[in-house]
Amino acid sequence: MTGTRPDHASARVEILPVLGIGELRPGDDLAALIVEHAPPLQDGDVLVVTSKAVSKTEGRLVVLDDTDEQAREAARQQAIDAETVRVVASRDTLRIVETRHGLVLAAAGVDASNVARNELALLPLDPDASAQLLRESIRERGGVDVGVVISDSMGRPWRAGITDTAIGVAGLTALTDARGHTDAYGNVLSVTQVAVADELAAAGDLVKGKFGGVPVAVVRGMARDGKLDDDGQGSRSLIRGSADDLFRLGTAEAIAIGREDVGWATEMPPPLHADAVEVVTALVPRSDEDAAVRQGFLGFLAARPDAMWRSCAPGHLTASALVVDPSRGAVLLTLHPRVGLWLQVGGHCEPGDHTVLDAAAREAREESGLGSLSFDPAPLGLDVHPITCSLGVPTRHFDVRFLAVAPEGAEPVQSEESLDLRWFAFDELPNGASSDLPRLVGAARERLGL
Structure with missing residues (x-):
């Protein structure tokens, strides 16, 4: 484990698509395919892998008997229910929920895009474990020590559009902490923590996209002397605990707890x-x-x-x-x-x-x-x-x-x-x-x- 640096910025970063992997199915060797098709990998590279690629190879798919849209939607709702531990907000058919991973996102990450018409994709069971296994397999096959970020698309409160964020991390520090350090003007930083893994996930999506069939990107330039900072925490540091969540309660719940407090x-x-x-x-x-x-x-x-x-x-x-x-x-x-x-x-x-x-x-x-x-x-x-x-x-x-x-x-x-x-x-x-x-x-x- 190496120490984390307060400033995560690098002088130069390259983002390279991994082309030619093709359609992935349960049981495929994702690590072998990445080593085969990626530009020559270097120690300290970060692989940004879409969660859909991991879910497919790990068999995290719901497969229906036919392509009936009503049956598929019913199965999707059942899958959302199964993956949900808390409904955060809902409006019409949209549900923002918390999953058993601790992630807060739309539809519990159950996805009907970029899969066959009779399939649904679920998030990996343990994205950090999946990222670590992929990292170890690439080290065995390619002889290089890389970081791995498993990414998934999410919306953000008060912002339109989606961006890719990290749901699984291995081999690098997901969240840097600059609190207590002094900026160029002598101000002591008190709240600055940077979600580096999320920034890497979003950067990788610039070359992966949503329609081009590119499930993996290589981000190069984040390492120092071929090594990435790694606190060994995976993605856990990115999950905001309930005690720090200022927006956890809906209006009715906030009124109820306020009544209890008095x-x-x-x-x-x-x-x-x-x-x-x-x-x-x-x-x-x-x-x-x-x-x-x-x-x-x-x-x-x-x-x-x-x-x-x-x-x-x-x-x-x-x-x-x-x-x-x-x-x-x-x-x-x-x-x-x-x-x-x-x-x-x-x-x-x-x-x-x-x-x-x-x-x-x-x-x-x-x-x-x-x-x-x-x-x-x-x-x-x-x-x-x-x-x-x-x-x-x-x-x-x-x-x-x-x-x-x-x-x-x-x-x-x-x-x-x-x-x-x-x-x-x-x-x-x-x-x-x-x-x-x-x-x-x-x-x-x-x-x-x-």
């Missing part, structure tokens, strides 16, 4: 409350104890229209996820700083969550650093436990617990909310684990047929 209970239950009632009602108890807990949930929800929000001092719903590794032999646990126990990842609901599963997926992504998780939509179970949480007063968490499976090759990243984050084998749970964790793991193993 101590008012919500007069009408939000849609998230209705989803919680539906989810808990549909859960089939496995024992008399489970049935009693389920009834307690329903009674509390009936009594408190504000039960979804942490400002509800008597108690409030939370959402958690037991994350299982791809081999289905271990679970990912976090050492919680407030309670001092090893727990599954999870946390409070937020006004932007439209379903309890949305809340669990968002919390799991934020606390595990895993950009893509496969969720079972039916909860594993329910739990009520006393706690002194961020309210600072004794309360109760009514926790709805889901099962998620991590993708191949994904590496968890510890968040600031955790003292530690590790994989533990099913039969080797750590000392200091919560007392109900073995039962939760047992339910997960049963759900997975293990």
Whole structure:
């Protein structure tokens, strides 16, 4: 890893198209095709690869039986629903959503362009992992050390038109930080962070375009002495967290949270409350104890229209996820700083969550650093436990617990909310684990047929 420089500018940059790759299909060796068709690559070059090329070769396609437009549109809407964890805004048929990657974009990145008339393209499952694999494969085949940016087209608030931005990064620093440095006039910079990977993605699109069948560009000139700055963070630094998002709430949500801040209970239950009632009602108890807990949930929800929000001092719903590794032999646990126990990842609901599963997926992504998780939509179970949480007063968490499976090759990243984050084998749970964790793991193993 090399240090990052505060000024990302280079004296000269070249942008070269990679011509002749042709139509890509699942299973094609994208790295080999790039090495074959690219201008002679050099150490420190940056390859800008359209996400569509990666999605096609990785088989991230929805294939329909025919080219009926109504069936295709119905499939597109279903795919958007499956890729969405939060609806940010909608108008008519347009939906701006947050995906499980943490990206906010139109239609969850589900794309019907530059694919066959009976196909739809989804975003790669883990764009950073795809970028790293492509980088390693090119090093093996071409003997050069390059950076890789996987790009996708996005709109911007308050700006017309689209531009390509980075959704996957490997081998270079995506975001440079000039805060604390002094400009030529002696002013100390306080907010300047530059999304270099986004600038590279947009530069590459100048030669790739949308109609020319050029899925890859080479950007040359960003390296120093043949080496790119690389902080090892991939694209994660480009995702703005919910705490820093000034535009996260819609008008109705902002009014609701404002009422909570001054101590008012919500007069009408939000849609998230209705989803919680539906989810808990549909859960089939496995024992008399489970049935009693389920009834307690329903009674509390009936009594408190504000039960979804942490400002509800008597108690409030939370959402958690037991994350299982791809081999289905271990679970990912976090050492919680407030309670001092090893727990599954999870946390409070937020006004932007439209379903309890949305809340669990968002919390799991934020606390595990895993950009893509496969969720079972039916909860594993329910739990009520006393706690002194961020309210600072004794309360109760009514926790709805889901099962998620991590993708191949994904590496968890510890968040600031955790003292530690590790994989533990099913039969080797750590000392200091919560007392109900073995039962939760047992339910997960049963759900997975293990």
